[in-house]
Amino acid sequence: MTKIGVIGAGHLGKFHINNLKNLETVDLIGFFDIDSKRSQQISEQYDVDSFDNIEKLLKNCEAVSIVTPTITHYEIAKTALLHGLHIFCEKPFMHTLSQADEILKLAKETNRFIQVGHIERFNPALESIEHLILEPLFIECHRISPFNPRGIDVSIILDLMIHDLDIILTLVDSPIESIDTSGTPVLTDTIDIANVRIKFKNGCVANITASRVSDKQIRKIRIFQKDTYVNIDFLKKETEIFSIKNNPNIFKNEPKSIASLHIGETQEKNIYYSKNESKNTNAMLEELRSFANSIATKTEPSVNGRDGLKALQLALQIEEQIKQNLMKI
Numbered sequence: 001m002t003k004i005g006v007i008g009a010g011h012l013g014k015f016h017i018n019n020l021k022n023l024e025t026v027d028l029i030g031f032f033d034i035d036s037k038r039s040q041q042i043s044e045q046y047d048v049d050s051f052d053n054i055e056k057l058l059k060n061c062e063a064v065s066i067v068t069p070t071i072t073h074y075e076i077a078k079t080a081l082l083h084g085l086h087i088f089c090e091k092p093f094m095h096t097l098s099q100a101d102e103i104l105k106l107a108k109e110t111n112r113f114i115q116v117g118h119i120e121r122f123n124p125a126l127e128s129i130e131h132l133i134l135e136p137l138f139i140e141c142h143r144i145s146p147f148n149p150r151g152i153d154v155s156i157i158l159d160l161m162i163h164d165l166d167i168i169l170t171l172v173d174s175p176i177e178s179i180d181t182s183g184t185p186v187l188t189d190t191i192d193i194a195n196v197r198i199k200f201k202n203g204c205v206a207n208i209t210a211s212r213v214s215d216k217q218i219r220k221i222r223i224f225q226k227d228t229y230v231n232i233d234f235l236k237k238e239t240e241i242f243s244i245k246n247n248p249n250i251f252k253n254e255p256k257s258i259a260s261l262h263i264g265e266t267q268e269k270n271i272y273y274s275k276n277e278s279k280n281t282n283a284m285l286e287e288l289r290s291f292a293n294s295i296a297t298k299t300e301p302s303v304n305g306r307d308g309l310k311a312l313q314l315a316l317q318i319e320e321q322i323k324q325n326l327m328k329i
């Protein structure tokens, strides 16, 4: 069993604690939070030891899960690596690129693994289309939420859009040619609503919208490619596939024809459709299981520190361009 501790027992940290407690491959040693009142409450609620000092916790663990505000990730990650621990770090990986570079370098020197909490990679909706060969021409993302004061220490790009940026960077195997952005603060001092159009050198275009000041919640990625269109709903954990090809490499279930075009007397072209009901798995439990498994088997995590850095790099580039545009107004 891998001995893991949790740093930060706030809104998300309590889910880390609960999921790690339920993982049969993990020995949850305890957690540390700077808020002693919160620590006592969470310790009682989940029946888990709380430590009053980070060093004491680190000394008893092989790995930690860092679930504190983004601005604190760097110091905690550095301390944990210097204690010889593997790290699971919530997204965004770090606050600046130089911090991310330094932490990756230190992880390499200390021969420790880093996994970053890009949780959507473990969403069963995304996993249900793993069999598809994806060569996107156009990607449309909407990640929209009602306002919640948590997470506003960073912009919407680092808070929510970064989930889609990470997925897009795994879907499109091509360098970025250009980015065009718009965005603005609404309720907070940082950007609350943003849109970016990313053009890749291979011609693929990704149009991404994120907002944390909406009246509803949407988390969708639509992927358009030659012959096939895929609609992924991360909230409902379901995918829809539309294709003019009806073959088992595309459809796991028998599709139905939703449109047909007769060509001459004998030929017919159809649009086939099928909805994938995904497994109702818990993405956080799966990402933490994967982290523990990486440590036990000494294999690189599937969402590693370099992935965290790449998503952060793009997010910061988008944020900077929006800030520059706002200064011109």
Ligand code: NAD
Binding pocket: 007, 008, 009, 010, 011, 012, 013, 032, 033, 034, 035, 038, 067, 068, 069, 070, 072, 090, 091, 092, 117, 118, 119, 150, 151, 159
């Ligand atoms: P939160 O404010 O609810 O909780 C943060 C907790 O960390 C608090 O209890 C606070 O007392 C504690 N803390 C602060 N500084 C500390 C320090 N130096 N040492 C120990 N404890 C400290 O925040 P949250 O919503 O739980 O977010 C935490 C992290 O998780 C952020 O990086 C956020 O971006 C990330 N997050 C990720 C997702 C996701 O989808 N993967 C969702 C929400 C939040």
